[in-house]
Amino acid sequence: MPDEMALLVADVFEAAGALRRAGEAVAAAEGQTQARWQLMSAVSEQALTVPQAARRLGIARQGVQRVANDLTGARLAEFLPNPDHRTSPLLTLTAEGRTTLRKITARAEAAHKALAAHLPEHDLAAARAVLQRLTEEVRNQGAGQVRDPE
Template identity: 35%
Template sequence: MNAEQRLLDAAALTVYRLNGQFLALGDELASPAGISVAWWQVMAAVEHQPQPVAGIARAIGITRQSVQRVADILVDKGLCEYRPNPAHKRAKLVAISEQGEAAIRRIDPQHEVLARRLAAALGPADFAATVDTLTRLAAALDSISSETPVD
């Protein structure tokens, strides 16, 4: 295994660990509001602007089918609603409802506490640099995902 392969493995294992940590923290934050972290992810994706299911899936990196299942539950529970999509007749937009906004507001105080604690642990500059690096990593993976492997 060469150095690049070791770095790729280390990056992947670290991201898998981070994913587990974020999901556990998300569940802790979301459960008092009566929602799951999966519901929160979808609601957060449409909090500021309605999106089609496919757009939500791209934004949060999960399958369209998974987002569709969660969106249907959120609509059934009154936390989101479907709206007509002027750009596509069949692909409705998912929008957060007033009830969904209220659920997110219930999460905000503890979310703020966690964000402050993490910023204090890392330092504001390192926290921002970490987010920038993770964003660049995701963009790099997007850019190479469609490339054909070279022999």
């Protein structure tokens, strides 16, 4: 009998890869990358420092710094003085960045509707519930806390 958990994990990674590639295509239609799109989204409601944005996105600060520099170079974002930390400025979107983010978001919403048209709503809700429970279980066990098989 196959190990259903191992198969589920493989399926989740496969789905994540497919969704990532689709996200890249959505962002590319507006001349952006998914990494830029994610960071623009992260700082769209509130200016954040690079370390804050990295924590929010769950990725390395160095990668976020590179993308932040790309966004500021493209005038989609800018660094503002941080009154709480002189050496860690706040990243915020420019007007052009907000316009670009709105365009990407509209494309993503259209793509999501097209995907959802082929999947019953109750199946989507059930999949979300299982993924949420799985995520919670993984968090409860803690990374690296798995016992050796006996």
